[in-house]
Structure formats: structure tokens, C-alpha cells
Amino acid sequence: xxxxxxxxxxxxxxxxxxxxxxxxxxxxxxxxxxxxxxxxxxxxxxxxxxxxxxxxxxxxxxxxxxxxxxxxxxxxxxxxxxxxxxxxxxxxxxxxxxxxxxxxxxxxxxxxxxxxxxxxxxxxxxxxxxxxxxxxxxxxxxxxxxxxxxxxxxxxxxxxxxxxxxxxxxxxxxxxxxxxxxxxxxxxxxxxxxxxxxxxxxxxxxxxxxxx
Numbered sequence: 658x659x660x661x662x663x664x665x666x667x668x669x670x671x672x673x674x675x676x677x678x679x680x681x682x683x684x685x686x687x688x689x690x691x692x693x694x695x696x697x698x699x700x701x702x703x704x705x706x707x708x709x710x711x712x713x714x715x716x717x718x719x720x721x722x723x724x725x726x727x728x729x730x731x732x733x734x735x736x737x738x739x740x741x742x743x744x745x746x747x748x749x750x751x752x753x754x755x756x757x758x759x760x761x762x763x764x765x766x767x768x769x770x771x772x773x774x775x776x777x778x779x780x781x782x783x784x785x786x787x788x789x790x791x792x793x794x795x796x797x798x799x800x801x802x803x804x805x806x807x808x809x810x811x812x813x814x815x816x817x818x819x820x821x822x823x824x825x826x827x828x829x830x831x832x833x834x835x836x837x838x839x840x841x842x843x844x845x846x847x848x849x850x851x852x853x854x855x856x857x858x859x860x861x862x863x864x865x866x867x868x869x
Contacts, residue, residue: 658781658869661719662726663698666783670850670863672697678851679743679861681750683734686787687716690732694719710778713769718779729773729782731766735759737790737858750858756792757805764808764820764837770868771840786810786864787850794847794862810845810864817842841868 660666673693680686691703704718709729720727738752753759763786770782786793794812804823821836843866850861 658728658783658867660694660728660730661698661701661721662724662780663701663721664694664719666785666865666867667848669694669697670785670865674851678853679739679741679748679750680734680787681748683732686734687732690730690785691717709773710776713773713778715769715773727779729770729779731770731782731784733759733763733766733784733786733788735786735788735790735793737788737792739789739854739858741854741859743853750789753790756790756810757808758833760793760805760808760810761820761833761837763810764816764839765834767816767841767843767866767868768837768839774868775840782868784866784868787861788864789858789861794845794864812845812847814845815843816845816866 669690673690677689680689687705691705695701695703700721700723702720702722707715707718709715709718715729716732717730718727735753736750739748739750741748763784766784770784773779774782793810796811806823807820816839819836819838845864847862847864850863852860
């Protein structure tokens with residue numbers, strides 16, 4: 658897919674990784690990606706933190722009015738702790754944790770963009786996550802079922818249908834809004850984003866889910 662019929666998203670992320678190997682926050686990531694896409698296509702209209710429809714907030718909306726096309730993006734930047742100087746700039750990333758809740762939020766964003774595409778509010782969309790926390794893509798070795806299994810973002814995981822908390826996560830479920838239904842069918846496949854330093858937490862990977 659293309660962003661608003663113009664910019665390949667993986668090209669934009671590849672160019673961004675060369676300019677910005679690491680971000681201070683999700684807002685920093687959001688601004689940097691918006692800047693990159695607009696630099697790739699100066700005719701691109703960019704809106705941050707927009708309300709594309711009643712009750713629906715989006716991180717980014719790109720559009721080309723001359724082409725009559727638009728793309729909605731939701732971004733996630735859940736990180737493991739890292740305190741490093743990169744290209745002369747200090748970055749202090751706190752550990753975010755709560756991987757199950759953040760997985761739930763990722764899937765909720767997919768469902769939101771699916772609704773907007775179906776309603777004709779946008780032509781397509783993406784949910785993009787960049788993280789240096791390997792627990793998001795690595796399955797635990799114990800193999801035991803958990804109450805949060807439906808909201809894990811492990812490599813090769815297939816997301817489709819109804820995603821719901823298991824009985825072991827009754828406490829966690831109170832802080833969310835129940836099951837999520839995904840009409841689409843997605844298999845999670847990551848790519849390397851950028852290695853900034855050696856050691857634990859020094860390599861970032863990207864996960865892109867396209868909704869077309």
C-alpha cells in the first residue's frame with residue numbers, strides 16, 4: 658500500500674531510521690514520521706492528533722487532496738529502559754512494561770482504523786510500533802497458557818476474529834473495554850529498524866500492520 662497514494666510506508670521508515678535511529682517519546686516519533694513523509698512528498702497534507710470522525714482520534718492523517726486519497730496512522734513506541742548518548746544527544750527511555758495492555762491497545766488501533774476504512778473516512782491505514790523490548794516479539798519458553806495470550810504481539814502471531822482476555826486476567830480486564838473484534842486477518846512480521854548501541858535494549862525493531 659501507499660500513504661495517500663504517494664509514499665511507500667516502508668521507504669519512509671527506512672529513510673527515517675537513517676535520520677532518527679531513536680526517539681525520546683511516542684510524540685517525538687509521531688512528529689519525526691510526519692516530517693519524513695512530508696519531505697518525501699511536499700504535496701502531502703499532514704494532520705497530527707486529529708479527530709477523523711466523532712469519537713475517533715488518530716495520531717496521524719495523511720492526504721493528497723489532488724488524488725482524493727488519505728491514510729490514517731496510529732503509532733506505538735513501547736520501550737525497554739535505555740540510557741545512551743546517540744549522535745551527541747542524550748536519550749533516557751524508561752521501561753514501559755505492561756506488554757499485555759500495550760498489545761491490547763495495538764489491536765484496538767487496528768480495529769479503529771478498520772472501522773474508519775469501512776466507513777469511508779480514510780482509504781487505508783497502518784498501525785506502526787517501534788520497540789527495543791524483545792519481550793514483544795519473543796515467545797516465552799514455558800509454553801503455559803496465560804490470560805493475556807490473545808493480546809501478545811509475538812513474531813508470527815496471527816491476529817483475526819475476536820480477541821478476549823482469559824480468566825486469569827480478570828483484574829487486567831477491568832482496565833480495558835472488553836474483547837476486540839478484528840474483521841481482517843494479519844500475521845505479525847517485523848523488520849529491523851536500527852541498532853543504536855551494543856547490548857540489551859540497543860536494537861530497535863518495527864512492526865507494521867497495513868489495513869487496506
